[in-house]
Amino acid sequence: MIYVARRAASSLLVLLAVSLIAFLALGSAPGDAATALAGDSASAAQLADLRADLGLDRAPLARYGAFLEGLVTRWDLGSSLVGGRPVIELVLERLPYTIGLALAAVTLAAALGGLGGTLAALRSGTLLDTMVMAGAALGVAIPTFWSGLLLILLFSLHLRWLPVTGADGPAHLILPAVTLALPTAAAVARLVRSGLLDVLGTDYVRTAHAKGLTPHRVVVGHVLRNGLVPVTSVLGLQLGHLLGGAFIVETIFGWPGLGRLAVQAIFDRDEPVVLGAVLVAATMYLLVNLLVDVAHGWLDPRVGREAI
Amino acid sequence: MIPDAATQLAALQAGEVDVIFINNPDHLAKLKQESSIRLEEAVLNSLIYLGFNTAKAPFDDPKVRQALSYAVNKDEILELALGGVGIRAFAPLPPTLPGFDASLAQHELVYDPARAQALLAEAGFTGGSDAAWTREGQALTGVLLTSNRAPNDAIASLLQSQLKAIGVPVEIQQLDSKAVMEATTAGKFDLLLWRYDWNDPDALNIYLGSDRVGSTNRVAYSNPTVDALLAQGARELDEAGRSGLYVEAQKLILADAPWQPLYVPLDVVAMSARVDGARVGYMGRLLLNDARVAR
Numbered sequence: 001m002i003y004v005a006r007r008a009a010s011s012l013l014v015l016l017a018v019s020l021i022a023f024l025a026l027g028s029a030p031g032d033a034a035t036a037l038a039g040d041s042a043s044a045a046q047l048a049d050l051r052a053d054l055g056l057d058r059a060p061l062a063r064y065g066a067f068l069e070g071l072v073t074r075w076d077l078g079s080s081l082v083g084g085r086p087v088i089e090l091v092l093e094r095l096p097y098t099i100g101l102a103l104a105a106v107t108l109a110a111a112l113g114g115l116g117g118t119l120a121a122l123r124s125g126t127l128l129d130t131m132v133m134a135g136a137a138l139g140v141a142i143p144t145f146w147s148g149l150l151l152i153l154l155f156s157l158h159l160r161w162l163p164v165t166g167a168d169g170p171a172h173l174i175l176p177a178v179t180l181a182l183p184t185a186a187a188v189a190r191l192v193r194s195g196l197l198d199v200l201g202t203d204y205v206r207t208a209h210a211k212g213l214t215p216h217r218v219v220v221g222h223v224l225r226n227g228l229v230p231v232t233s234v235l236g237l238q239l240g241h242l243l244g245g246a247f248i249v250e251t252i253f254g255w256p257g258l259g260r261l262a263v264q265a266i267f268d269r270d271e272p273v274v275l276g277a278v279l280v281a282a283t284m285y286l287l288v289n290l291l292v293d294v295a296h297g298w299l300d301p302r303v304g305r306e307a308i
Numbered sequence: 309m310i311p312d313a314a315t316q317l318a319a320l321q322a323g324e325v326d327v328i329f330i331n332n333p334d335h336l337a338k339l340k341q342e343s344s345i346r347l348e349e350a351v352l353n354s355l356i357y358l359g360f361n362t363a364k365a366p367f368d369d370p371k372v373r374q375a376l377s378y379a380v381n382k383d384e385i386l387e388l389a390l391g392g393v394g395i396r397a398f399a400p401l402p403p404t405l406p407g408f409d410a411s412l413a414q415h416e417l418v419y420d421p422a423r424a425q426a427l428l429a430e431a432g433f434t435g436g437s438d439a440a441w442t443r444e445g446q447a448l449t450g451v452l453l454t455s456n457r458a459p460n461d462a463i464a465s466l467l468q469s470q471l472k473a474i475g476v477p478v479e480i481q482q483l484d485s486k487a488v489m490e491a492t493t494a495g496k497f498d499l500l501l502w503r504y505d506w507n508d509p510d511a512l513n514i515y516l517g518s519d520r521v522g523s524t525n526r527v528a529y530s531n532p533t534v535d536a537l538l539a540q541g542a543r544e545l546d547e548a549g550r551s552g553l554y555v556e557a558q559k560l561i562l563a564d565a566p567w568q569p570l571y572v573p574l575d576v577v578a579m580s581a582r583v584d585g586a587r588v589g590y591m592g593r594l595l596l597n598d599a600r601v602a603r
Contacts, residue, residue, distance in 0.1 A: 035489055041515075164324050251312050252314075
């Protein structure tokens with residue numbers, strides 16, 4: 001409990017720093033929401049009027065202070081400068097899609113990568129091992145915008161098995177999740193393989209075999225649990241990263257997630273939306289990190305005791 | 309909403325959407341072969357141009373602007389960057405707006421690299437061919453600013469090679485639109501690849517009027533005679549009279565060369581065969597008032 005409380009306190013400081021950095025970074029970009037809204041033909045006077053309407057004529061620190069005050073006292077992230085809608089509404093609209101896609105991608109990556117890495121480790125040095133590792137190398141090297149379009153070409157246009165775009169049901173989730181999962185599955189497969197190979201060579205595994213345990217019992221009961229500790233970190237990091245949105249995949253598949261909301265807000269210089277999306281993403285990242293640390297503690301009790 | 313052009317194309321081919329805008333010449337070539345897809349073109353009230361910062365040396369010299377304009381091969385740009393989708397422009401107004409007149413073609417600074425180099429020599433520059441042009445110890449070079457909107461990168465590359473061919477090296481700087489607008493308002497550029505979209509010939513006042521220098525007149529062009537003609541045109545109710553005023557203004561603008569008009573864009577819309585009656589308006593909006601979709 002003390003550990004969790006300490007983590008919560010330091011997380012608040014991290015969130016404050018993240019929001020300030022995001023605010024300063026957006027402020028340093030040329031142009032503002034008034035330029036984005038008014039377009040190319042607005043006169044200087046029209047732009048000045050619009051800036052006053054949007055509150056952009058206030059000093060940057062005053063704007064940031066007002067944002068923080070709204071967040072702390074009213075849980076209010078403000079309203080979009082471009083559309084006028086409350087930021088919390090915009091974020092909550094997109095959040096389920098982002099969470100759904102992230103969970104699907106990480107689950108798929110864990111299953112594919114875990115299976116592939118385990119098979120490669122148990123059949124180390126064979127053709128199967130070579131093929132799995134070659135596949136992993138490809139998975140890491142191929143960019144998601146390319147693999148996504150290839151999957152659309154194959155499964156949507158040629159085979160007509162899956163829809164191209166949309167977010168109305170499970171069928172729409174498959175291609176974006178597979179696209180996002182592939183690079184992570186490749187990384188997981190390589191990690192699992194090297195982790196299991198390390199564990200397979202240890203004395204306690206040889207002892208387990210000598211005691212007459214079946215290979216299945218040895219792998220499941222002893223090898224996997226110890227070999228998977230680094231994998232939880234990778235999966236946790238990836239989940240945290242994806243919970244902030246996956247802009248490229250969301251763009252390719254038209255998936256209405258947080259990534260596109262945040263990037264479009266950056267293009268529009270929509271301060272409140274950028275801050276809101278960044279804060280939500282950072283919060284989820286910190287939560288996932290906390291869960292990963294707890295999982296580490298369960299997988300390896302030595303880590304759990306040190307942390308507390 | 310489907311932001312990616314390749315995904316839009318795939319969605320149309322899969323029958324998940326019925327209408328998409330086409331911006332990629334390769335996609336257009338592919339769709340022309342599909343019998344289930346109909347293509348419609350619309351000329352826009354827009355102009356893509358190469359602008360010069362007339363407030364900054366050496367682009368404040370009309371001869372330099374004219375010389376660089378003569379170096380531009382618009383046909384090459386239309387073919388290589390746009391796949392032929394566009395209308396070669398010779399006037400500051402597109403053909404869809406009052407004030408456009410075919411006779412303005414005789415005032416166009418048509419591609420002529422030899423004339424370009426002769427004008428630079430007349431402007432007091434020495435060098436050219438393998439050596440950079442210089443005047444009073446200053447080399448003739450510059451930064452071509454544009455946005456990262458397609459197909460600007462292809463057009464900018466072609467302009468860069470065309471200017472280099474007459475001995476004027478140019479560096480390309482691509483920023484997002486807001487950053488370009490801010491930079492041009494502050495006069496921090498040399499050459500500008502940009503566009504305007506407006507549905508009235510008063511566009512010339514908005515983008516080239518003296519009272520708009522420092523805001524929408526990004527090239528800082530100022531000609532009191534042009535201003536007077538544009539002000540009169542804004543008040544004139546008789547259509548023929550109004551057109552005449554804008555034609556006179558455009559002759560002066562073409563002579564001063566703050567812009568080299570490049571092309572008028574076409575919007576191409578691809579529609580599935582079951583859609584009937586949809587069309588594209590002059591401002592690039594899809595008009596569905598009379599549209600019907602067969603089941």
